[in-house]
Amino acid sequence: MAMPLRRVLSTGDLVEEALTTAVGSYSAEERRERIDKYRSKRNQRNFDKITYACRKTLADSRPRVKGRFARNSSDGAAAAAEFEVLPPTNNNVPEWWPAVQEALARQEQEAGLHLCDTADDDLLAAYLGVSSIDLYSPRGR
Structure with missing residues (x-):
């Protein structure tokens, strides 16, 4: 029973194949069409700020301390105490x-x-x- 032969490519075959099919070899008309398509899409780009209503409602419902988001807790006092910073009494020696x-x-x-x-x-x-x-x-x- 004869097995079908399979072609195995070597490095030299791959280089020759790459040279025969040059990337981006378009005719002048195809090149012009592609450039026009790129320019028309470029003019339609949107650089405005995208807002999502669902994200805004979630952010508005989260508790904040001094404008920053805080952890969810039963009362806001616990969240406020979490961010409280006590001034150091002596900078030289940590007591x-x-x-x-x-x-x-x-x-x-x-x-x-x-x-x-x-x-x-x-x-x-x-x-x-x-x-x-x-x-x-x-x-x-």
């Missing part, structure tokens, strides 16, 4: 950081985790191959 450190240390002790032990530092230093003193030096490694 919240020591409280956060104390809370984290308390949570670690309650959970039985002691992440700041010196034994852990020595273990980390041995793992990294450095002295534990190098971990605390200002110049680092």
Whole structure:
């Protein structure tokens, strides 16, 4: 039983094929028609702002705080409180950081985790191959 032969194209065949069918080889009349079609469509372009009534009604129904959209909540006070910004009391030292450190240390002790032990530092230093003193030096490694 003879199998039908299938033609396999090589790179050279593809290049020759591309040269024989040049892209955009139109006659002068076809070229003129296509240019006229392009120009007529270009003159009909719409650059005005497109508005959708459904989007406007949705935007009008959403809660806003100071002109910006806010999260949907049962009352507007919760949304307003979300955007409230308190002025900093002291720009140099963040007062919240020591409280956060104390809370984290308390949570670690309650959970039985002691992440700041010196034994852990020595273990980390041995793992990294450095002295534990190098971990605390200002110049680092």
